[in-house]
Amino acid sequence: MKALEEKILAEGEVLPGNILKVGSFLNHQIDVDFVMEMGREIARLFDGAGVNKVLTIETSGIAVAMAAAAALHVPMVFAKKHQTGNLSGGLYTAVVHSYTHGTDYHVVVSRDYLRPQDRLLLVDDFLANGRALEGLLSIAEQAGASVAGAACAIEKGFQHGGDALRQKGLRVESLAIVESMSENGLTFRRQ
Amino acid sequence: MKALEEKILAEGEVLPGNILKVGSFLNHQIDVDFVMEMGREIARLFDGAGVNKVLTIETSGIAVAMAAAAALHVPMVFAKKHQTGNLSGGLYTAVVHSYTHGTDYHVVVSRDYLRPQDRLLLVDDFLANGRALEGLLSIAEQAGASVAGAACAIEKGFQHGGDALRQKGLRVESLAIVESMSENGLTFRRQ
Numbered sequence: 001m002k003a004l005e006e007k008i009l010a011e012g013e014v015l016p017g018n019i020l021k022v023g024s025f026l027n028h029q030i031d032v033d034f035v036m037e038m039g040r041e042i043a044r045l046f047d048g049a050g051v052n053k054v055l056t057i058e059t060s061g062i063a064v065a066m067a068a069a070a071a072l073h074v075p076m077v078f079a080k081k082h083q084t085g086n087l088s089g090g091l092y093t094a095v096v097h098s099y100t101h102g103t104d105y106h107v108v109v110s111r112d113y114l115r116p117q118d119r120l121l122l123v124d125d126f127l128a129n130g131r132a133l134e135g136l137l138s139i140a141e142q143a144g145a146s147v148a149g150a151a152c153a154i155e156k157g158f159q160h161g162g163d164a165l166r167q168k169g170l171r172v173e174s175l176a177i178v179e180s181m182s183e184n185g186l187t188f189r190r191q
Numbered sequence: 192m193k194a195l196e197e198k199i200l201a202e203g204e205v206l207p208g209n210i211l212k213v214g215s216f217l218n219h220q221i222d223v224d225f226v227m228e229m230g231r232e233i234a235r236l237f238d239g240a241g242v243n244k245v246l247t248i249e250t251s252g253i254a255v256a257m258a259a260a261a262a263l264h265v266p267m268v269f270a271k272k273h274q275t276g277n278l279s280g281g282l283y284t285a286v287v288h289s290y291t292h293g294t295d296y297h298v299v300v301s302r303d304y305l306r307p308q309d310r311l312l313l314v315d316d317f318l319a320n321g322r323a324l325e326g327l328l329s330i331a332e333q334a335g336a337s338v339a340g341a342a343c344a345i346e347k348g349f350q351h352g353g354d355a356l357r358q359k360g361l362r363v364e365s366l367a368i369v370e371s372m373s374e375n376g377l378t379f380r381r382q
């Protein structure tokens with residue numbers, strides 16, 4: 001998505017530790033009109049794939065997932081990072097390693113909201129080593145749901161999580177794939 | 192909003208501790224088409240109020256805030272519950288007491304995303320004792336931004352946080368106000 005590459009070049013900041021800061025439009029301040037456009041692009045890519053539900057992880061996946069679900073006119077479920085008192089009944093759980101924070105965390109989804117007949121689109125803001133998507137795939141498998149694919153806003157191609165998932169047969173669509181980045185600039189993979 | 196009252200009656204569950212569980216459509220699974228409709232209703236209520244940005248708190252405020260911002264065609268900022276390595280530069284901070292979890296937590300907003308010229312609409316999924324909105328009001332004040340008002344999906348009228356904020360002069364619009372609730376049923380305040 002050319003407009004996203006241009007937005008990253010205009011507003012993104014490369015920070016130490018391979019962090020691409022896009023807080024001005026994607027995960028702290030949200031450029032909602034733009035993210036809704038990203039959602040329409042994701043819906044276009046997965047048109048006809050039979051998706052009936054979008055699955056993401058809190059927090060920063062929610063905006064993109066919401067936009068994709070709005071364009072697909074399907075509900076969205078987000079995996080929660082902590083078990084709260086509000087989650088009654090059984091839970092699907094997975095452990096995810098956070099690249100940004102260097103820690104493991106648990107994510108949970110209530111069994112009430114994923115069913116074997118669901119056909120899921122996994123959505124997240126970033127795809128780096130793929131750990132978050134692997135957690136969502138595990139949850140989908142526990143639910144017996146099928147997975148139409150995964151859609152991410154920004155993939156860090158140089159961390160190869162997306163390529164590994166594609167090699168396993170998962171359809172992965174990223175709206176922009178950063179092939180290299182440093183304080184001197186960014187390059188994108190041609191798609 | 193009559194449709195929201197009907198949805199709460201049909202899908203909401205009253206749990207011990209005055210918890211109203213609406214995880215089937217508002218804060219775990221999101222009925223996105225419905226929440227987008229709620230966003231359009233919020234935009235209608237604040238039409239002409241000069242709102243140029245929506246401010247909410249992660250996590251469960253994000254979906255409603257996103258929907259309101261999409262209908263208003265303005266950006267949205269969410270206060271984060273933990274300081275992360277991705278937040279560079281100065282921060283506005285506030286302490287919020289969580290009614291659901293019985294704990295205090297810090298919320299932060301980067302100074303990059305709130306300016307004195309901003310006119311904010313505060314949005315959240317629930318309004319109970321008003322602590323979350325007070326935290327957002329503090330952050331708005333730190334930024335020198337003006338506040339057009341607050342919009343919540345569901346207000347627990349019997350906890351009186353919304354009334355206290357209205358008495359202080361804040362415009363507070365809730366799409367549904369639960370006046371009483373127990374395992375035997377719910378009643379709504381007429382608006």
